[in-house]
Amino acid sequence: MRQFTAVVNPTAGGATSAAALLGVARLLREAGAGLETEYSRSLPHARELARRAGQRGRVVLAVGGDGMAGGIGGALSGTGALLGLVPAGRGNDFARALELPTGPSELAALLLRGEPRSVDTIEVTSAVHDRTVVLGSVYAGVDALANHHANNARLLRGTASYYAGALRAVAGWRATRYRVTVDGAEHAFTGYTVVAANSGYYGFNRLIAPSARVDDGLLEVVMIHEAPRRLFFTLMNELGTGAHVRRPQVRVLRGREVRIEADRSVPYGADGEVEAVLPVTARVLPGALRVLAP
Template sequence: MRQFTAVVNPTAGGSTGAAALLAVARLLREAGAELETEYSRSLAHARDLARDAGERGRAVLAVGGDGITGCVGGALSGTGTPFGIVPAGRGNDFARALGLPTDPAALARILLDHAPRPVDTIEVRSAVHDRTVVLGSVYAGVDALANRHANHARLLRGTASYYAGGLRAVTTWRPVRYRVTVDGETHDHTGYTVVAANSGYYGSGRVIAPDARLDDGLLDIVMIREAPRRLFFALMNELKTGAHVHRPEVRILRGSRIRIEADRPVPYGADGEVDAVLPVTATVLPGALDVLC
């Protein structure tokens, strides 16, 4: 029987991550599993809690949204520690990519009974992040600015906060001249964003990279070039289904290592958190995380 440590973001989704854990925790304990709960004070604290639990031979659960999921999963990358997710945030995009159920009973069965599945992670290096590891995607441009607005939204939740953040970001955005190097080959790109996607989802269910796979050892690099704002708003709508990839303004490359540079300070984010500017380098770590899914 597994022993679990749940690392909880107590403010996930604008409420309490603990509330999302309650039903799952009861089912785990009724089945005979041991569960301890730790509340994180920050992402750095969450990493420390996760590593400590893993070193004690426990399976680690991230309870919250993509920020703490990426943080905890990144901390466990390469350690062999079983990693589970209890989705409780605004976006829950990595849980969505894994196909995790929202029903507590179904989720508890997965955490108790399923063998871990190895999935890829992303090593991120920049002037701010000497080295950190994330799970879902690294994105640089208007979407990073939109996500920053969404993270600070107080009245809106979930998809609505991301959509409002996107509208606010696009209205003031000027196209950026990027230099994108994929596995040693450089591409010049002028536009709105560059996304290096391990997961197909970001921004609360938007299908940024429909063909991205979590275990193929590659990143899908999605580049959206300069276009009239009205067209960009149409493209944002198409992100609901992934239909945007058929537009000529969208280019997709694949590779295991990408470096993104720009002609001005451009924000970039990873797994829902935005706290740095380009340049950034992202490298796939194949099969580095053992996920209960």
């Protein structure tokens, strides 16, 4: 019988995380599994707790949203430890890419009896931040600015906060000249953003990279070129279905290593948590993480 350690951040969506864990925890214990809960003080502390639990041979449960999943999954990448996800965030985009069940009974059954699956992770390096590893995507441009505004919104939550953040970001955005190097080949353009995607989803269930797969050893590189603001908002709406990739203003490449640079100070993010400015390099780590998923 598997032994689990759940890592929860009590200050970031704590009530939601506790509620999500409660139903699953009861089912795990009723089945005879061992479950302990660790409360983190910060994302670096959550990573430390996860590594310790993994070294003890326990299945580490990341309880929260994409930031918690990415932080803990990144910490376990390359260690051989086994990750389970209990989605409890605003977006849960990586859980959606894995097609995890949403009901407590189905999720508990997967955690108890599911077969480990190997998925890719993303190594992120920049001049400002030490090397870190994330799961879903690295994005540089107006979406990173929108995510910053959404995370700092006081009155709005969930999708509403992201849309409000996007409006604020686009309203003040000025054209950026990007230089994107994919596996040694350089591509220059003026536009809004560059996304290096392991998961197809980001930004609260937006399908930014419809062809991305979490286990193919490649990153999907989505570049959104300059366009009138009205058309850009149309593109944003099309992110719900992935139809934006058919627009001439959108270019999609694939590769193992992506370097993103710009002609001015442009923010980038990763899994909703890492915030810094370009340049940044994202490199896929094929099959580096073992996770309980269909």
